[in-house]
Amino acid sequence: AQTVTQSQPEMSVQEAETVTLSCTYDTSESDYYLFWYKQPPSRQMILVIRQEAYKQQNATENRFSVNFQKAAKSFSLKISDSQLGDAAMYFCAYRSAPGFGNEKLTFGTGTRLTIIP
Amino acid sequence: EAGVAQSPRYKIIEKRQSVAFWCNPISGHATLYWYQQILGQGPKLLIQFQNNGVVDDSQLPKDRFSAERLKGVDSTLKIQPAKLEDSAVYLCASSLRFVADKQETQYFGPGTRLLVL
Numbered sequence: 001a002q003t004v005t006q007s008q009p010e011m012s013v014q015e016a017e018t019v020t021l022s023c024t025y026d027t028s029e030s031d032y033y034l035f036w037y038k039q040p041p042s043r044q045m046i047l048v049i050r051q052e053a054y055k056q057q058n059a060t061e062n063r064f065s066v067n068f069q070k071a072a073k074s075f076s077l078k079i080s081d082s083q084l085g086d087a088a089m090y091f092c093a094y095r096s097a098p099g100f101g102n103e104k105l106t107f108g109t110g111t112r113l114t115i116i117p
Numbered sequence: 118e119a120g121v122a123q124s125p126r127y128k129i130i131e132k133r134q135s136v137a138f139w140c141n142p143i144s145g146h147a148t149l150y151w152y153q154q155i156l157g158q159g160p161k162l163l164i165q166f167q168n169n170g171v172v173d174d175s176q177l178p179k180d181r182f183s184a185e186r187l188k189g190v191d192s193t194l195k196i197q198p199a200k201l202e203d204s205a206v207y208l209c210a211s212s213l214r215f216v217a218d219k220q221e222t223q224y225f226g227p228g229t230r231l232l233v234l
Contacts, residue, residue, distance in 0.1 A: 004159075037225075043206060045160070045225035091159050104150070104173060105223060107159030 002027045002094050006108035013082045014116050020067075021077045021111045023092030031097035034068065034075045035105070040088040048090070051075065053097070079113075087115045119143065121226035123209050129232045135197035138229045142190070142211030148172075149186055150223060151194050152208040160208055166192065199233045206230050 003026045013019035025034070036048040051059045051068050058066050063083075067076045079086055092108040122141040130136050142149050147168050152160035163182065165172040168189040177184070181200070186192040196203055210223040 043208075043228040043230070045208065045210070047222055047224075050222070093159075103221075104162040104165060105160070107161070109157070109159050 002029075002032075002096070002106050004092050004094050004106050004108040006092055006111050008111045009109070010112045010114070012114040012116055013079075015082055015084060017082055018078060018080045019082055019113065021079075021090050021092075021113065023075045023077070023108060025073050025075065025092070025094050027073070027094065029096055033095045033097065034066075035093040035095070036064070036066070036075075036077045037091045037093060037107075038086075038088045039091060039110070045091070049077065082115050084115050084117065087113060089113075121209055121211055121224055123207075123226040123229055125229055126227065127230050127232075129234065130199055131234050132201055133198040135195065136199055136231065137193050137195045138207050138209075138231075140192045140194070140209030140226060142192075142209070143224055146211035146213050146224075147189070148212045149192050150210040150212075151184055151192070152210065154206040154208055154228070156205070163194070163207075196231075199231075201233050204231055204233045 005024045032053045034051045038046045038048050049059050049061045049064050051066050058068050063080045065078045089110045089112050091110045093105045095105050096103055124139050149166045151163045153163050154160040163177045164174040164184045166186045169186045182196055184194045206228040208228045209226040212221050212223045
């Protein structure tokens with residue numbers, strides 16, 4: 001079974017600065033997808049960014065980018081120019097690729113990000 | 118495009134009572150998921166439907182939890198009888214499936230917060 005580990009329960013960053021959230025995972029599959037979800041206090045889970053394991057290039061979405069290290073099974077999220085609206089719980093998640101196993105999302109325990117004005 | 122709808126948003130019951138949650142996925146989404154999110158943890162999949170068929174219910178406590186999606190659209194999740202440890206947020210998500218795009222995204226509803234006293 002796949003596992004996802006987020007070793008930072010809480011992080012804080014000054015507004016406009018850059019912060020990196022860590023995620024490691026364990027799997028024996030060769031093809032899979034990795035996601036970062038944001039969950040603000042309203043509880044609605046929102047997709048931030050996704051990465052396909054077979055793609056070498058790191059995904060980028062505006063101020064959000066990932067550092068995907070497949071051999072190390074590491075998938076960190078970098079938030080640049082942090083804004084007050086970025087404050088939330090951030091969850092790293094893993095999903096098998098079609099044909100490789102159950103396609104359910106396996107989540108980490110989350111990192112609470114606080115933005116300091 | 119309307120998002121995933123869930124009701125109620127909050128529910129307080131006493132142990133041994135029964136409770137039901139409702140979810141209406143995004144129009145056209147074939148796959149529907151129910152997750153349980155206990156405080157301080159990431160969401161855990163309870164059950165996954167493909168249209169009105171169950172794909173995965175391996176982590177559903179079947180002695181007390183049941184779920185159905187009779188017409189392949191909206192779904193209900195029931196707990197009977199409830200236990201104290203069922204206190205959690207119950208998240209519903211949906212995804213399109215059956216498309217060539219492998220980058221299938223799960224879209225989450227706002228969740229139902231259940232407190233069992």
